[in-house]
Amino acid sequence: MTFADLGLSPDVLKAVEETGYKNPTPIQEKAIPYVLMGRDVLGTAQTGTGKTASFTLPMIDILAAGQAKARMPRSLILEPTRELAAQVAANFETYGKYSKLSMALLIGGVSFSDQDAKLDKGVDVLIATPGRLLDHVERGKVMLNGVKTLVIDEADRMMDMGFIPDVERIVSLLPPLRQTLFFSATMSKDMRKLADKFLHNPKEVAVSPPTSTAATVTQQLLMVQKMEKRPALRKLLREQDVKNAFIFCNRKKDVDILLGSLIKHGFNAGALHGDMTQSHRMETLEKFKNNEIKLLVCSDVAARGIDVSAVSHVFNFDVPTHAEDYIHRIGRTGRAGQEGHAFTLATKADEKYLDAVEKLVGRQIPRMTLSGMEEVAEEAARISEREKRNSGREKSGQRKSGSRKDSAKAAAPRKSEPREEKKTPAAATPAAAAKTARSKPNGSKSHSRHSRDDDAPVLGLGENVPAFFNITFRKSAEK
Numbered sequence: 208m209t210f211a212d213l214g215l216s217p218d219v220l221k222a223v224e225e226t227g228y229k230n231p232t233p234i235q236e237k238a239i240p241y242v243l244m245g246r247d248v249l250g251t252a253q254t255g256t257g258k259t260a261s262f263t264l265p266m267i268d269i270l271a272a273g274q275a276k277a278r279m280p281r282s283l284i285l286e287p288t289r290e291l292a293a294q295v296a297a298n299f300e301t302y303g304k305y306s307k308l309s310m311a312l313l314i315g316g317v318s319f320s321d322q323d324a325k326l327d328k329g330v331d332v333l334i335a336t337p338g339r340l341l342d343h344v345e346r347g348k349v350m351l352n353g354v355k356t357l358v359i360d361e362a363d364r365m366m367d368m369g370f371i372p373d374v375e376r377i378v379s380l381l382p383p384l385r386q387t388l389f390f391s392a393t394m395s396k397d398m399r400k401l402a403d404k405f406l407h408n409p410k411e412v413a414v415s416p417p418t419s420t421a422a423t424v425t426q427q428l429l430m431v432q433k434m435e436k437r438p439a440l441r442k443l444l445r446e447q448d449v450k451n452a453f454i455f456c457n458r459k460k461d462v463d464i465l466l467g468s469l470i471k472h473g474f475n476a477g478a479l480h481g482d483m484t485q486s487h488r489m490e491t492l493e494k495f496k497n498n499e500i501k502l503l504v505c506s507d508v509a510a511r512g513i514d515v516s517a518v519s520h521v522f523n524f525d526v527p528t529h530a531e532d533y534i535h536r537i538g539r540t541g542r543a544g545q546e547g548h549a550f551t552l553a554t555k556a557d558e559k560y561l562d563a564v565e566k567l568v569g570r571q572i573p574r575m576t577l578s579g580m581e582e583v584a585e586e587a588a589r590i591s592e593r594e595k596r597n598s599g600r601e602k603s604g605q606r607k608s609g610s611r612k613d614s615a616k617a618a619a620p621r622k623s624e625p626r627e628e629k630k631t632p633a634a635a636t637p638a639a640a641a642k643t644a645r646s647k648p649n650g651s652k653s654h655s656r657h658s659r660d661d662d663a664p665v666l667g668l669g670e671n672v673p674a675f676f677n678i679t680f681r682k683s684a685e686k
């Protein structure tokens with residue numbers, strides 16, 4: 208099948224041809240004809256399947272007829288993260304180059320005034336993260352009763368991130384007579400229930416998630432003790448021929464801690480997670496793409512959908528708790544037939560998640576040994592000993608100050624990643640994150656910052672904030 212068989216307009220076909228795509232992907236083949244018919248679509252597809260073009264291409268044709276009014280967008284695309292929203296906007300720019308559609312991107316971390324100015328002129332396509340869109344609605348800057356096409360993308364991620372109440376509120380402001388396209392990587396019972404609320408007699412299209420990993424990626428797994436993770440990672444980074452790498456952590460908190468550790472140990476690293484300001488995230492990503500930053504420590508949510516070619520390595524600092532994330536993660540290396548390498552650090556406690564990953568990819572990830580593990584174990588023992596010491600000191604400190612309750616609260620794990628776009632800028636920098644880490648119950652305030660025996664400055668970054676942080680923060684604050 209060709210793109211021309213799908214019923215797209217000559218303008219869109221010309222733009223698609225210029226991107227170099229030869230044939231539509233399965234999700235494009237299945238979804239585009241229904242979208243063009245004006246049907247609601249319930250799509251099961253992940254990023255990487257060509258899902259974005261499956262709704263952007265037909266939308267460009269649907270929106271070709273009609274005109275936008277001030278503050279009344281004609282279509283709305285909801286995305287869970289700023290990066291995904293920005294990527295969808297880039298897709299519209301690419302595929303819509305011969306169509307005269309106006310577009311606005313409403314994401315957190317970007318000034319309201321530019322976004323307001325665009326809305327005032329009237330937009331055909333509004334691409335937004337839920338929080339920022341509601342901010343605009345509450346300020347009376349946008350009315351949603353003119354939206355005739357709604358896309359809810361990555362609905363399962365929206366749910367993971369706690370955005371569904373916001374999405375429901377947004378949908379309640381839309382006219383009931385509209386076309387709705389609902390995409391999710393997985394289609395659980397909960398997802399279907401949710402989709403039922405938004406869709407009318409939808410056509411269901413599904414493409415199976417990729418369950419295989421590229422043959423060009425070598426995969427290895429190193430079993431370690433929890434405390435051995437950081438020293439083992441450093442050893443791998445030093446010994447492997449790493450040109451650039453994504454390093455994945457399961458939690459945002461650990462992204463900050465690991466970044467601090469890597470910088471302290473002389474690695475050229477940056478981080479990407481949802482608590483950073485938009486400008487800082489974009490700046491970091493740009494530096495990574497330009498090779499100014501070699502290692503990018505990130506969470507799955509922040510890295511999802513980011514398209515960087517030529518990445519030599521992926522390191523899973525944690526085994527992902529969602530098995531599909533393993534495929535997403537390691538799919539960032541070995542692209543377009545290039546060679547890639549993926550290393551995963553796992554502890555005994557990860558066995559359940561590891562089983563799920565291996566079941567999904569249909570094979571066992573080869574186990575590796577690391578020469579010099581004795582040094583790693585020794586270093587880990589020192590870290591462990593120090594943490595015990597600090598924790599003892601903290602406890603006695605707490606008893607003295609009676610602040611136990613607060614500390615316990617601070618240490619309680621968060622149920623899910625908090626919404627990204629409502630963060631205050633004050634908490635959105637590595638420096639601020641370091642400050643937060645400093646105040647954690649087992650922080651290393653009492654620890655000498657000159658001691659050589661562990662990763663102390665990670666938690667005790669305090670007065671020792673590297674110039675790198677300040678410069679980056681100042682720069683993004685100035686923007």
Ligand code: AMP
Nearest residue numbers: 228230231232254255256257258259260
């Ligand atoms: P997506 O799933 O929308 O994030 O797309 C994943 C990647 O596939 C992006 O880099 C797209 O540019 C690319 N892509 C989309 N459609 C096609 C196609 N028909 N042929 C080849 N690549 C495509």
